[in-house]
Amino acid sequence: xxxxxxxxxxxxxxxxxxxxxxxxxxxxxxRPSRVRDWIPDQPGAWVMALAPALAGFVxxxxxPYSVWLVVLWALCYxxxxxxxxxxxxRFARRYRMPVADYGAALAVLGVPFVVVxxxxxxxxxxxxxxxxxxxxxxWLRKERSLWGNAVAVIASSLxxxxxxxxxxxxPLHVMxxxxxxxxxxxxxxxxxxxxxxxxxxxxxxxxxxxxxxSIAWHAAxxxxxxxxxxxxxxxxxxxxxxxxxxxxxxxELVSAWLLARAIALPWIxxxxxxxxxxxxxxxxxxxLLVFVAVPAMTAA
Numbered sequence: 001x002x003x004x005x006x007x008x009x010x011x012x013x014x015x016x017x018x019x020x021x022x023x024x025x026x027x028x029x030x031r032p033s034r035v036r037d038w039i040p041d042q043p044g045a046w047v048m049a050l051a052p053a054l055a056g057f058v059x060x061x062x063x064p065y066s067v068w069l070v071v072l073w074a075l076c077y078x079x080x081x082x083x084x085x086x087x088x089x090r091f092a093r094r095y096r097m098p099v100a101d102y103g104a105a106l107a108v109l110g111v112p113f114v115v116v117x118x119x120x121x122x123x124x125x126x127x128x129x130x131x132x133x134x135x136x137x138x139w140l141r142k143e144r145s146l147w148g149n150a151v152a153v154i155a156s157s158l159x160x161x162x163x164x165x166x167x168x169x170x171p172l173h174v175m176x177x178x179x180x181x182x183x184x185x186x187x188x189x190x191x192x193x194x195x196x197x198x199x200x201x202x203x204x205x206x207x208x209x210x211x212x213x214s215i216a217w218h219a220a221x222x223x224x225x226x227x228x229x230x231x232x233x234x235x236x237x238x239x240x241x242x243x244x245x246x247x248x249x250x251x252e253l254v255s256a257w258l259l260a261r262a263i264a265l266p267w268i269x270x271x272x273x274x275x276x277x278x279x280x281x282x283x284x285x286x287x288l289l290v291f292v293a294v295p296a297m298t299a300a
Contacts, residue, residue: 038098040081044280047287048194049077049156052187055294056160056180060167068113069120069163075106080131084138123162130155144203149195157188183294190290193217193258194283200266201279211266218259225255254293258286 040046053073057066079102086095114120130151137148164170164180196214204210229248261282268274 038078038082038101040078042280044284044287046077047284047291048191049152050074051287051291052157052184053159053163055183055187055291056163057167059160059169059179059183060164061169063166063168065113065117065166066163068109069166072106072110072113073159073163075102075109078102079106080134083135084143087135087138088141088143117166120162123158126158127155146195146199150192153188153191153195157184157191160184160187186294187290189221190258191287193221193262194286197262197265198279198283200262201269201274202276205266205269214262214266215259218255218262222255222259225251251293254289257289261286 050070050073053070057070060066079099082095082098082102086092086099089095133151134143134148134155137143137145137151142148143152160183161180164183193214196210196217200207200210200214229252265274265279265282
């Protein structure tokens with residue numbers, strides 16, 4: 001009796017009988033939300049997002065309104081974080097509750113602030129555009145792109161100018177006090193420099209173009225701070241060779257640190273692996289140093 005070859009399952013290549021009535025495997029249930037879906041998991045991003053708002057809070061002087069506004073901005077960051085993940089995942093179920101709950105909390109706390117301070121709506125067109133671009137970057141999965149990072153930097157840096165008018169030093173809520181504008185400018189420049197530096201260490205590691213751009217950006221920042229100090233000292237009668245005041249010196253040292261790490265860490269990374277967590281910690285420290293140095297950089 002001759003052997004009759006059994007049908008072969010074309011999907012697996014195994015000589016097992018094909019079950020024409022086989023049932024398709026049941027789709028896995030969507031994973032429910034977990035705690036980590038609610039909490040932004042990048043400490044460096046937290047610092048970069050909140051530092052300008054806190055600097056504006058300090059520069060303007062604490063008031064209940066400025067505290068309220070900083071809390072609202074923290075909620076905005078949480079909404080953006082959750083919504084970006086939801087969009088990037090194409091509306092995965094696990095991100096629905098974080099988006100809904102953060103959005104509800106923002107509405108509950110934000111609407112009364114707008115009712116009491118309708119002048120805040122002057123910023124609405126700017127932040128509507130920035131939010132739309134941020135969500136577009138998430139949908140396209142380009143939130144790590146240079147333009148996606150630039151949108152985040154602009155949004156966070158502007159918060160110094162948004163928060164400061166609601167401080168004790170500005171009872172008339174002037175829209176753009178000069179000190180707050182300078183603080184926003186300093187954060188925008190330093191944070192975009194941080195974006196370039198981090199790319200040289202992770203996503204664009206080994207890219208000569210990004211390395212040159214990062215070093216050039218930080219060199220220009222250092223030169224700008226040095227020029228600022230040089231132009232400030234004669235104006236206050238300190239061009240006789242006397243010691244530079246410590247606040248200004250602090251700004252100079254921080255800009256020198258930013259330039260040094262933009263040169264040194266990529267050089268180290270070209271010879272040995274530098275873990276992303278190390279890069280993140282370095283940038284968190286750098287952001288805190290900038291936060292402390294902002295008064296010095298904006299004093300002149």
